[in-house]
Amino acid sequence: MGNNTYTVVSPLMGTFYRASDPDGPPLVEEGQSVAAGEVVCIIESMKIFTEIKTEKAGTVKAVLLDNEDMVMKDQAVIEIETE
Numbered sequence: 001m002g003n004n005t006y007t008v009v010s011p012l013m014g015t016f017y018r019a020s021d022p023d024g025p026p027l028v029e030e031g032q033s034v035a036a037g038e039v040v041c042i043i044e045s046m047k048i049f050t051e052i053k054t055e056k057a058g059t060v061k062a063v064l065l066d067n068e069d070m071v072m073k074d075q076a077v078i079e080i081e082t083e
Helices: none
Strands: 005-009 014-017 039-045 048-053 058-063 076-082
Touching (some): 039 076
Antiparallel strands (some): 014 039, 058 076
16 A cells, blocks of 8 residues: 555444445445545444544545455454545
8 A cells, every 4th residue: 555545444243244234325425526524435333323524535445345244343344545
């Protein structure tokens, strides 16, 4: 990773969701611009849904998981090329 890449990591173990509801569009796509504080995915753990936000603005470089994949605590989920 270069110096301009920020990695969003999961703060908890659970299930990774790209959208806020099953029939909704993904919250972010590769190539999309995001603002600091924007929700980029959801992690569900023990029936509690946690919105994961990016701390830095930039362009989504890669979504590292598929929808409904299991995710571990501190696992990288999204890479953002910072501005």
